[in-house]
Each structure stands twice: as structure tokens, then as C-alpha cells.
Amino acid sequence: MPIPFIFHVIENGPPAWLRDNAWPIIYSASTITALTVLKRYTAGQTNTSEQKLYGKVVLLTGGTSGVGAEVAYQLAARGAQLCLLTQTPASDPFLVEYIQDLRERTKNNLIYAEQVDLSSLHSIRKFATKWIDNAPPRRLDMIVLCAATLTPPGGARKLTEEGIEETWMVNYLANFHLLSILSPAIRAQPFDRDVRIVIATCSSYIGSPALKEPFDENNWSPGKAYARSKLALNVFGKAYQKHLDTYKRPDQLPMNARVVFVDPGLSRTPGMRRWLTRGSLFGLGLYLGGYIIPWFLLKSPYQGAQSFLYAIMESRLRRIEGGQLVKECMEVDFARTDVDDDKVAKKLWQESDALIERVEKEQAKKRAAKRAEQKLEEEERRRAKGKEKEADKAETMSIASSKSDKEKDKNKDKSKAKKKSSKK
Numbered sequence: 382m383p384i385p386f387i388f389h390v391i392e393n394g395p396p397a398w399l400r401d402n403a404w405p406i407i408y409s410a411s412t413i414t415a416l417t418v419l420k421r422y423t424a425g426q427t428n429t430s431e432q433k434l435y436g437k438v439v440l441l442t443g444g445t446s447g448v449g450a451e452v453a454y455q456l457a458a459r460g461a462q463l464c465l466l467t468q469t470p471a472s473d474p475f476l477v478e479y480i481q482d483l484r485e486r487t488k489n490n491l492i493y494a495e496q497v498d499l500s501s502l503h504s505i506r507k508f509a510t511k512w513i514d515n516a517p518p519r520r521l522d523m524i525v526l527c528a529a530t531l532t533p534p535g536g537a538r539k540l541t542e543e544g545i546e547e548t549w550m551v552n553y554l555a556n557f558h559l560l561s562i563l564s565p566a567i568r569a570q571p572f573d574r575d576v577r578i579v580i581a582t583c584s585s586y587i588g589s590p591a592l593k594e595p596f597d598e599n600n601w602s603p604g605k606a607y608a609r610s611k612l613a614l615n616v617f618g619k620a621y622q623k624h625l626d627t628y629k630r631p632d633q634l635p636m637n638a639r640v641v642f643v644d645p646g647l648s649r650t651p652g653m654r655r656w657l658t659r660g661s662l663f664g665l666g667l668y669l670g671g672y673i674i675p676w677f678l679l680k681s682p683y684q685g686a687q688s689f690l691y692a693i694m695e696s697r698l699r700r701i702e703g704g705q706l707v708k709e710c711m712e713v714d715f716a717r718t719d720v721d722d723d724k725v726a727k728k729l730w731q732e733s734d735a736l737i738e739r740v741e742k743e744q745a746k747k748r749a750a751k752r753a754e755q756k757l758e759e760e761e762r763r764r765a766k767g768k769e770k771e772a773d774k775a776e777t778m779s780i781a782s783s784k785s786d787k788e789k790d791k792n793k794d795k796s797k798a799k800k801k802s803s804k805k
């Protein structure tokens with residue numbers, strides 16, 4: 382149909398209806414073309430690196446939502462053994478259903494969850510020490526760190542229960558703490574194992590204030606806090622790669638673990654939705670009403686996950702040095718020199734260690750005091766119960782003795798009556 386029409390136009394010129402509507406047709410065609418090009422551009426690159434992941438053991442944070450959930454699906458679909466680190470307990474009915482659904486969709490039963498609340502140093506330590514307290518060391522092929530939090534614009538600065546600013550804690554310090562404790566488990570992996578630590582970052586770190594600049598409640602804002610936490614994560618991740626590289630393996634072979642950063646690009650995830658809608662119902666209404674705009678401009682979680690899949694499966698990343706940043710399924714520059722600055726990294730590392738040590742000590746004391754209080758309360762309750770029991774016993778004994786007295790009296794009366802009747 383289009384070919385005869387084209388020939389007809391070449392031979393006889395455009396038909397009258399085409400001549401009369403030439404401009405509207407040109408406008409419509411160029412608009413559709415521009416929108417298609419824009420949509421294809423915002424969709425980003427698609428991963429082409431493939432590997433079967435059967436038998437690989439993967440720890441994954443943030444695997445319950447957005448890009449992380451898509452990464453979880455893709456890993457499970459390729460046969461990986463997935464351990465989702467979630468803030469809710471593994472017995473949570475929604476989580477149970479989520480994992481069951483993931484197992485059914487991917488035909489992979491090796492998916493389970495462990496509770497690790499990234500806003501709690503204690504929760505992270507509990508999980509990570511349990512993981513490394515295994516002899517021989519457990520198999521660990523990959524750690525994918527997708528979890529993050531962000532306060533919507535205008536939102537208030539929040540502290541975790543342990544008293545650390547929430548964005549800093551969840552986005553940076555939690556990953557620092559987890560990887561620090563898991564370090565022996567990573568270093569103990571056999572040389573021929575392709576070990577990767579995949580860290581989600583965000584290009585917002587480029588605009589972050591430098592880490593050495595003071596940042597407290599006076600100049601805090603949600604955007605700055607998020608960007609700064611991602612900058613710290615990049616600085617730490619780079620330093621962590623150096624820390625791994627300097628380790629002398631007992632077999633004298635070079636380090637086989639690689640840190641890879643991934644910037645998924647702007648994607649339509651629950652986190653992004655919360656940011657755009659400012660976490661309000663009104664904002665949500667606007668978002669849904671104008672959904673065509675985010676649909677055009679932002680990636681789907683599947684598209685956002687493509688660079689993660691590249692970082693997970695691209696074989697070249699195993700052969701080059703670690704600490705690469707992947708964006709649109711290719712290695713790119715960090716665009717910030719302080720990411721690779723050893724002095725900045727050392728200061729950050731020392732400060733993070735000191736903060737963790739201080740908070741963990743405080744929390745341990747609090748827990749011990751709480752335990753002592755609970756023990757005392759329990760003892761008091763037990764004592765009160767004992768007293769109650771004793772009182773009950775005394776009461777029943779007095780009732781019993783008064784009953785037996787009455788019976789004795791009755792018996793006496795009966796015997797008296799008998800004697801009387803026999804005398805008669």
C-alpha cells in the first residue's frame with residue numbers, strides 16, 4: 382500500500398488532500414518522530430552481556446522495590462541463589478508473598494530473605510557477623526547494593542533510632558558497615574571466582590558539596606543529603622577496592638573481587654515517585670494525572686536495571702581494574718577528582734569507623750540497661766506471682782481447715798445425738 386502510493390505521488394504529484402493538509406501533516410509527523418526519538422533516548426541502552434548465573438550466591442539490598450526488584454528478578458531468572466536483605470522480617474506476609482511470586486515467575490526456588498534494617502548498625506552487624514562466622518567460609522559471588530532512601534523536597538531531617546541522620550545512614554554508612562564486616566568473607570573466596578560488589582550510585586553526587594565541608598542541621602536539605610551520601614559511597618567504594626587490592630592472598634594470587642558502581646539513570650520507581658510527588662497525596666494526584674510526562678522522560682525499572690545487568694555479567698569488567706563507574710551499559714568517568722582522592726577517603730573511613738564505634742558502644746550500653754530493667758521487672762512479676770500463689774494457698778488452707786472444723790463439729794453433734802438416743 383505505501384509503495385504504490387509513493388509511485389503514484391512521484392508520477393502524478395501529491396493528491397489534493399495531501400496538498401491541502403501539507404503543514405498539519407508535516408507538523409504531526411515531525412512531532413511523532415521527535416517524541417519517538419526522545420522516548421528511545423530516555424529509555425537508555427540495553428544490556429547485551431549475558432552469563433548463566435546458576436550456583437552463584439548473591440546478597441542483594443533494595444531487592445523489593447524499583448530497580449532493585451527488577452535486578453532481583455533478572456538475577457533469579459538466570460539461576461542465581463538470591464539472599465534479599467530486607468528491612469522487614471522474613472516472616473512478613475507481604476515479603477513471603479513477594480518471594481513466592483518471584484520463585485514462581487523465575488522457576489527458581491533458591492530465593493530467600495534475611496532481615497537487615499539498613500538504618501540500624503546493630504541489625505547489620507547481627508547479619509554480617511552471622512554470615513562470616515561460618516567455617517569454611519560461605520560461597521559469595523556478588524553483593525549488589527541497591528537500597529537507598531531519600532527525603533522528599535521540603536521534608537524534615539530525620540534521625541535513626543540510633544541517632545544518625547537517616548540518609549547518611551541508609552545510603553552510605555550501612556554499606557560501609559556491611560562491606561567492612563563482610564571483607565574477610567570476600568577475601569576468602571577462591572581465586573577463580575568472579576566476585577563483584579555492585580554499588581548503586583546517582584549522578585547527583587557530581588553536584589554534592591565536598592565531604593570536607595561542614596554539613597549539619599543548619600545547612601541540611603534533602604537533595605544535598607542524598608547527593609552527599611552518594612558521593613561518600615563512591616569515595617568509600619573506590620577506597621574499598623584499594624583495600625581489597627592490597628590484601629596479600631595466602632595463595633599469592635591477585636585479588637579477584639571487583640567493585641563496580643552503577644548509575645541506573647532517572648527511572649520511574651517508588652523512590653523517584655516519592656521525590657517527584659513530595660510524598661503528598663496532592664502530588665500523587667498530579668503525578669498520575671500527568672503520567673505521560675514521567676513515562677516519556679524517565680526509564681522503566683527494567684530499563685534502569687540494564688546497567689546493573691551489564692555490571693553483573695560483562696566479562697571485561699573482570700579483566701580490568703576495579704572501581705569502574707557504569708552508566709548506559711558502558712564505563713564512564715566519575716567527573717569528580719575527589720572520588721579518587723586518598724586523603725579524602727582516609728578521613729571519611731576514619732570518621733565512619735569512629736562514628737560506628739561510638740554509636741555501637743552507646744547502643745550496647747542501652748541494650749544492656751534495657752535487658753537489666755526487663756530482668757528486674759520479670760523478677761518483680763515472678764515475686765508478685767509467688768506472693769499471690771502463697772496467699773491463694775493460705776486462703777485455700779484456711780477454707781479447708783474451717784471446713785474440717787465444721788465437719789468435726791457436725792460429727793461431734795452426731796455422736797452426741799447418738800449417745801442421747803442410746804440412753805433413751
Ligand SMILES: NC(=O)c1ccc[n+]([C@@H]2O[C@H](COP(=O)([O-])OP(=O)(O)OC[C@H]3O[C@@H](n4cnc5c(N)ncnc54)[C@H](OP(=O)(O)O)[C@@H]3O)[C@@H](O)[C@H]2O)c1
Pocket residue numbers: 442443444445446447448449466467468469497498499500501526527528529530551581582583584644645646647648649650651652653
Ligand atoms: N530511581 C532513580 O531514578 C535513580 C536514579 C539514580 C540512582 N538511583 C539509585 O538506584 C537505587 C535503586 O533506586 P530505586 O529508585 O529503585 O529505589 P526505591 O524504589 O526507592 O527502593 C529503595 C529500596 O531500598 C530499600 N530500603 C530503604 N530503606 C531501607 C532500610 N532501612 N533497610 C533496608 N532496605 C531499605 C527499600 O526497601 P522497602 O521496599 O522495604 O522499603 C527498597 O527496596 C538506589 O540506590 C538509588 O539511589 C535511582
